[in-house]
Amino acid sequence: HRDLHSFPTRRSSDLDEVQVRLRHALGVLIERSLVMRQDRATGRYSMHQLVHKWVRERPEMSTSHQALWCQVSMTTLASSIRRPPHGDTEDESHARRELLPHIRHVRERQAVIEKRLEKNVERARPIWPVKKSYGRLQAEQDVRFSRVYAESGHFDDARELQERALEFVSGRLGPDHPLAILLSLFLTKTLWELSEIDKATQRQRQARQLCVNTWGE
Numbered sequence: 001h002r003d004l005h006s007f008p009t010r011r012s013s014d015l016d017e018v019q020v021r022l023r024h025a026l027g028v029l030i031e032r033s034l035v036m037r038q039d040r041a042t043g044r045y046s047m048h049q050l051v052h053k054w055v056r057e058r059p060e061m062s063t064s065h066q067a068l069w070c071q072v073s074m075t076t077l078a079s080s081i082r083r084p085p086h087g088d089t090e091d092e093s094h095a096r097r098e099l100l101p102h103i104r105h106v107r108e109r110q111a112v113i114e115k116r117l118e119k120n121v122e123r124a125r126p127i128w129p130v131k132k133s134y135g136r137l138q139a140e141q142d143v144r145f146s147r148v149y150a151e152s153g154h155f156d157d158a159r160e161l162q163e164r165a166l167e168f169v170s171g172r173l174g175p176d177h178p179l180a181i182l183l184s185l186f187l188t189k190t191l192w193e194l195s196e197i198d199k200a201t202q203r204q205r206q207a208r209q210l211c212v213n214t215w216g217e
Contacts, residue, residue: 033102063120067113073106074141081144084186096148103145139165143183146190155193162187176210 026045029035035045050072061069081087081096114132146161166183173180184207191200 031101032105063113063116066109067117070106070110070113073102074110075137077103077106078141078144081147083143084147093151097152100148100152100154103148107145134164134168139168143186146186150190150193155190159187159190159194162190176214181207181210 026035030037030045034051035047037045077099081099082092087093087096142161142165146158146165149155149161150158162183166180166187169177169183170180175181175184184203188200188203188207191197191203
């Protein structure tokens with residue numbers, strides 16, 4: 001700010017425009033949790049050590065290192081989202097909706113990094129084909145992220161993640177496992193919101209019949 005005033009030819013209107021742009025930039029950084037306001041009166045801001053490390057090292061990161069940081073970000077975001085039916089208060093729901101832009105961004109970055117890794121593998125010409133892994137960690141993230149999508153009205157995105165997680169859990173534990181049944185009912189709520197009533201009702205009936213077959217009426 002002092003440097004701007006050191007130029008005598010600079011007009012006050014130019015300074016006003018710069019200040020507006022700076023305030024907007026700070027607002028974006030705060031919204032994306034890259035900086036945090038420490039003191040509103042003095043205008044002091046701080047940056048988390050992990051964010052500082054990422055910003056400092058990102059230009060020199062290899063693709064594999066970027067993939068690692070991307071996974072760290074996804075794990076951190078997912079861990080702050082409780083699995084349903086827990087965390088049903090309005091404050092918790094509002095906090096989850098605030099995470100939506102972060103989740104969208106990190107998933108977009110993940111898609112870009114995965115394509116880059118695939119190209120690197122193709123250049124290396126491996127003897128055995130390398131398949132993209134999907135396991136418990138990814139299923140857990142899909143379930144938690146889908147909750148944020150659903151609560152924000154992005155039901156198509158929520159459905160995609162829930163179906164993928166349900167397919168994995170049913171394949172590993174069986175469709176009659178309590179966790180698979182809970183996920184099936186979770187998906188049912190999303191289908192209702194998408195006005196796919198017949199599919200939602202059919203899934204509810206299947207879940208009920210699985211419970212009857214396992215534990216009785």
